[in-house]
Amino acid sequence: SAVISQKPSRDICQRGTSLTIQCQVDSQVTMMFWYRQQPGQSLTLIATANQGSEATYESGFVIDKFPISRPNLTFSTLTVSNMSPEDSSIYLCSVEGSSRNTEAFFGQGTRLTVV
Amino acid sequence: AQTVTQSQPEMSVQEAETVTLSCTYDTSESDYYLFWYKQPPSRQMILVIRQEAYKQQNATENRFSVNFQKAAKSFSLKISDSQLGDAAMYFCAYRRNTDKLIFGTGTRLQVFP
Numbered sequence: 604s605a606v607i608s609q610k611p612s613r614d615i616c617q618r619g620t621s622l623t624i625q626c627q628v629d630s631q632v633t634m635m636f637w638y639r640q641q642p643g644q645s646l647t648l649i650a651t652a653n654q655g656s657e658a659t660y661e662s663g664f665v666i667d668k669f670p671i672s673r674p675n676l677t678f679s680t681l682t683v684s685n686m687s688p689e690d691s692s693i694y695l696c697s698v699e700g701s702s703r704n705t706e707a708f709f710g711q712g713t714r715l716t717v718v
Numbered sequence: 719a720q721t722v723t724q725s726q727p728e729m730s731v732q733e734a735e736t737v738t739l740s741c742t743y744d745t746s747e748s749d750y751y752l753f754w755y756k757q758p759p760s761r762q763m764i765l766v767i768r769q770e771a772y773k774q775q776n777a778t779e780n781r782f783s784v785n786f787q788k789a790a791k792s793f794s795l796k797i798s799d800s801q802l803g804d805a806a807m808y809f810c811a812y813r814r815n816t817d818k819l820i821f822g823t824g825t826r827l828q829v830f831p
Contacts, residue, residue, distance in 0.1 A: 709763035
């Protein structure tokens with residue numbers, strides 16, 4: 604299993620500002636994933652972050668809005684840039700187990716409110 | 719493209735009773751994995767149970783079991799002897815090999831004493 608520490612757990616931000624969310628894993632992992640969960644909805648994958656390469660973004664998400672860093676095998680950050688109220692969501696970091704049939708492990712999530 | 723559908727936005731059950739949450743999915747693959755995740759108000763996503771598509775036997779984890787119908791592309795979750803702590807959002811998820819997880823829209827389960 605993997606233990607994931609995600610910070611901050613929640614924040615209230617002014618529109619037009621940026622917030623960086625941190626995700627720390629207690630073991631080395633190849634891929635880290637960032638999800639968005641809008642109020643009352645399911646999880647949508649934003650991007651996959653591999654160490655040493657550019658993140659891969661899903662349709663509808665762009666690097667300018669959600670820049671991601673992956674400086675090593677245990678850490679990643681997601682920045683939500685130039686925020687608007689529509690960005691108010693829960694953002695979750697996730698990693699997967701070492702073998703393909705293990706489950707994904709999730710951080711506690713960051714509840715972001717943009718005012 | 720693969721999709722996961724949960725047709726029950728909300729379900730309720732009395733404590734100690736049994737409830738079944740539905741999930742269907744669409745895929746042309748034969749080798750994949752299915753999961754049920756629980757998300758309580760704490761927001762932490764917790765794995766409830768997983769099923770490998772190549773296994774015919776339905777997975778069971780204590781009070782939780784699945785009814786996996788591969789031909790029908792159905793993957794329902796049965797919760798027996800429901801407890802107050804089972805109240806949460808439940809998400810069905812699909813993954814092919816090491817591809818990304820695809821989640822359903824979720825079912826909110828309420829448990830009444």
